[in-house]
Amino acid sequence: MREGNKAGIRRLFLPAAIASGVLFGAQSARAEDQATTISRGAYLATAGDCVACHTKPGGAPFAGGLVIASPMGGIVASNITPDPDTGIGKYTEEEFANALRKGIRRDGAHLYPAMPYTAYSEIADTDIHALYVYFMHGVAPLRQDNPKTELKFPFNIRAMMISWNLLFAGPPPAKGDPQTYSTIERGHYLADALGHCGTCHTPRNFLMGERSSSAYLGGTPLAGWYAPNITPSMNSGIGDWSEDDLVQYLRTGSVPGRAQAAGMMGEAVEHSFSKLTDEDLHAIAAYIRQIPKIEDSQAKQPRDRFGVAVQPIVDLQKPKLDREDDLFPMDGERIYVNNCAACHGLDGAGAADHFTPSLSSNAVVGAPGADNLIMAIVNGVDRTTNGHHVLMPGFGPTSDVQRLSDTDVAKLTNYVSGTFGSGDHHVTAQDVKVAREGGPLPALVKDMPALIGAGVIAAFAAMSCLIWWFRRRTQKQK
Structure with missing residues (x-):
């Protein structure tokens, strides 16, 4: 092929090659973006x-x-x-x-x-x-x-x-x-x-x-x-x-x-x-750490600073151990020994490597209320972070380990908080039942039937007043 023809071909295809390269580069950049x-x-x-x-x-x-x-x-x-x-x-x-x-x-x-x-x-x-x-x-x-x-x-x-959104709309976009x-x-x-x-x-x-x-x-x-x-x-x-x-x-x-x-x-x-x-x-x-503090006058010390490890509460070498299927009612201490001590220890100190946490110096056990302690006992703990799985079985109605009644959960809660935490909260079986079912109803939900009834009465009263006014106005016109 003569040099003139080669030069012509180069002049013909060079712009196309450059355009293709630019287009490919732009597409690659868009894909990367x-x-x-x-x-x-x-x-x-x-x-x-x-x-x-x-x-x-x-x-x-x-x-x-x-x-x-x-x-x-x-x-x-x-x-x-x-x-x-x-x-x-x-x-x-x-x-x-x-x-x-x-x-x-x-x-x-x-x-x-x-x-x-x-x-x-x-x-x-x-x-x-x-x-x-x-x-x-x-x-x-x-x-x-x-x-x-x-x-x-x-x-x-x-x-x-x-109307709810008008009252409680969130902040504008950042x-x-x-x-x-x-x-x-x-x-x-x-x-x-x-x-x-x-x-x-x-x-x-x-x-x-x-x-x-x-x-x-x-x-x-x-x-x-x-x-x-x-x-x-x-x-x-x-x-x-x-x-x-x-x-x-x-x-x-x-x-x-x-x-x-x-x-x-x-x-x-x-x-x-x-x-x-x-x-x-x-x-x-x-x-x-720098937002405004919210103080609770009932809190006298940090919730993770309650309790110390206690002396063993039972001699495991005694000749007769309690059976889970015994029909006599057990107190909170005995429920703890039978269901919790194997992991948390008789003294509540937990494991040396903290895989099982101590019950003293524990924000859940030292909290001013028993809500989270109840729910942890009922539902357990199950989380995986960075390949590390933490599991504590629950003891609620669907437990695969041991199903405790609401009464037993209440006794156990009071024992644990009273022994290792902020004190006996006097939790009842009804408290446990309410927690299991999602907690106390907000006032709006609880009072809604009464509010609806009041609304119906108010509407009826308003309608009655309107009818009375209309009839009186009609009579005056006559």
């Missing part, structure tokens, strides 16, 4: 603990179906995989943002605040985008129809949430890029917006909105448990905890000599906090 965004969205979804509520036991991640217990009834978590028919596959980014921040579904229906949209309202635009990209492109679509939420009247009227925030700002963002700590730890008012202005993170009953005061109060909160203590608790769920995570906090540690970076955990801890 999307991969980075998906990775960031996955981390944010972990920080928001989305999987805990949107995954039923044994189910596929994010496919929903979990029934979340609430005072109004069971709320069924939705499928948030990108399936177009049963999930969120048809959501635009704006509709996705409305669901997260405002609690409004694509079809315009209102979500219940079991979905913590009053906290997620603060999620920044950049993070909303990353979450959207992750759920649309990083999560596998799964077709799964879940049962509909059916609450009791009048809570089944979703339109009621319009400004800027949260990755550039200072340590305290980042901690606030992670704890309040994504981690929604206030959803569980802040007391609620009569209408079940958070009393965040006066009691932020001050502790409140929660589904039979008690989400404790986590403000820096020395006696009422966690003021005696160091930043490293808090980080260790969030990372592992255990700080020997202080506390162990169980229940919903155990789930939050397992699925969310344990997977965050050390930098973010320290940011959360630094933020929590």
Whole structure:
């Protein structure tokens, strides 16, 4: 081939080759950008603990179906995989943002605040985008129809949430890029917006909105448990905890000599906090340690500073041991010996390596109330963090180990708290039953029949007055 022809061919194909290279480079850059965004969205979804509520036991991640217990009834978590028919596959980014921040579904229906949209309202635009990209492109679509939420009247009227949202709407979206925030700002963002700590730890008012202005993170009953005061109060909160203590608790769920995570906090540690970076955990801890203190006048010392190991309470060498199937009623001490001492020790000191925690210097046993101790006995502890599995069997009605009656649980609770903790709380079998069933009903739910009755009477009275006025006006005209 002559040189002239070769040069012509080069002139013909060189621009095309350059254009192809530029196009390929742009596509590669876009793919790399999307991969980075998906990775960031996955981390944010972990920080928001989305999987805990949107995954039923044994189910596929994010496919929903979990029934979340609430005072109004069971709320069924939705499928948030990108399936177009049963999930969120048809959501635009704006509709996705409305669901997260405002609690409004694509079809315009209102979500219940079991979905913590009053906290997620603060999620920044950049993070909303990353979450959207992750759920649309990083999560596998799964077709799964879940049962509909059916609450009791009048809570089944979703339109009621319009007025509730006007009263208790969350803060506006955070400004800027949260990755550039200072340590305290980042901690606030992670704890309040994504981690929604206030959803569980802040007391609620009569209408079940958070009393965040006066009691932020001050502790409140929660589904039979008690989400404790986590403000820096020395006696009422966690003021005696160091930043490293808090980080260790969030990372592992255990700080020997202080506390162990169980229940919903155990789930939050397992699925969310344990997977965050050390930098973010320290940011959360630094933020929590500087929020305003909430004091409880009844708290005289830190709840993790009660009790000391006691002398052995029984001689295991005695010739006759108690049988579990004996029909005579046992006291709390004997129930403890038969069911708890094998792991926690006769003296309550636990294991030397802290795998089984001590019952003294234990925030659950030293708490001013017995809620968490009751629930730990009934439900046990089961969490896995960083490949480390912690298991304490429960002793409630479904136990595979030993099923204790409510009376026995009450006796055991009083013995443990009286011997190793803050004192005998005089728990009754009825107290245990109420805790097992989700705790005392909020005043709004408990008083709703009376409120409905009063509303009907008021409406009837108003109608009667209107009829009387109309008749009188008609008579005057005659």
